[in-house]
Amino acid sequence: MKSIRELYKAGMGPSSSHTMGPRKAAENFLAENKNADRFKVYLYGSLAMTGKGHLTDVAVIAGLAPKPVEIIWEYKIFLPFHPNGMKFEAYDAAGNLLNSKTVYSVGGGDISDGADKKEDSVYPHKNMETILNYAAEHKIPIWEYVEDVEGKDIWAFLAYIWEQMQKTIERGLEKRGALPGDLRLERKAKRFFRKAETAPPYVQRMSTLFSYALACAEENAAGGTVVTAPTCGSCGVVPSVLRLTKEIFEYHDAAIIRALATAGLVGNLAKANASISGAEVGCQGEIGIACAMAAAAACQLEGGDNKRIAYAAEMGLEHHLGLTCDPIGGLVQIPCIERNALAAARAMDCATYAIASDGEHRVTYDEVLETMMQTGRDMKSDYRETSAGGLAKFFKDKFKNRFKFENKFWKKKEGK
């Protein structure tokens, strides 16, 4: 299991696997082939199917800039190592092939050459069970275990991540209007925040939580800077839960950062032992893991012990098992944005449920991760970030004409 520094990344949305990862791969290939005159990039499988909505081509071209780039969309080819495959080719002015490399975007902005998916382990323990045993033996909370492994400078890193998360919330709450893309989806965060101000206490609390999650998810959809937690598409769950919990309990940032460490460990276990890639396991690996991370963090902040924290994380994922990835039009908007808000609410519920319980639970976090991975393998590729099934298919078939009309209307209105 790698450092949690590899999990939380501040960068531009809308997709860690379809934007951040491909851009990083493109930048690396450019650095290795500085003398090339032009590039050809093949985008395979899920990267081709949802790449236009997720701005994969824009990210790759930016990563190889200023050299000319030809993008080839290989919709029907899924490479065996991972559904997010891409091949880079470098050419000289005469058209001779100089170099070629196949790279995979494996989720959360990470890239792989197909062989190093689970290397560079810094953690001595491989799963939640052994971590809980170690923590019980040494009588330490989970966040202290993270400090023992990562070193004291992890707090400066997490303070930076928390600052970035809050900046995203602030930016998202300021903005109004339609998000980019054919859906013309309106930003709603600010409205939810305003409504909360005059609502009765319960509605106020929920509406505020929703507004924070929407603020992050809308910033992501607009290509703004977000933190992967664990991915861009699910970037609103952890920050919104932390921000609301901080406000309710009036915590100092130090407590929030410790909760961020625990959440990071929960996300890291998923990354190492299962997957956080929507193209590999559907949305259960993005929103489901984000919910598990946020539930663990909230449980810790509510005073839960290690057993209850692990229980909260387990529930956060268990009740998202089977969740498909079917973004309409390939945009990280429907169902993604609303899903962040609802997963944040579920994370708070899981934390409270775990606190109210005696902490005993039959299904462990390790087992639910294994189940998620198997469920992902059983899922048809139509439901794994290809926009070929589910809501994406329904919307495409049923609203084809309305879409055409709306696009014409808006283009006319904007004088295009």
Ligand code: SF4
């Ligand atoms: S449906 Fe879930 S996994 Fe798919 S793009 Fe949206 S947030 Fe990511």
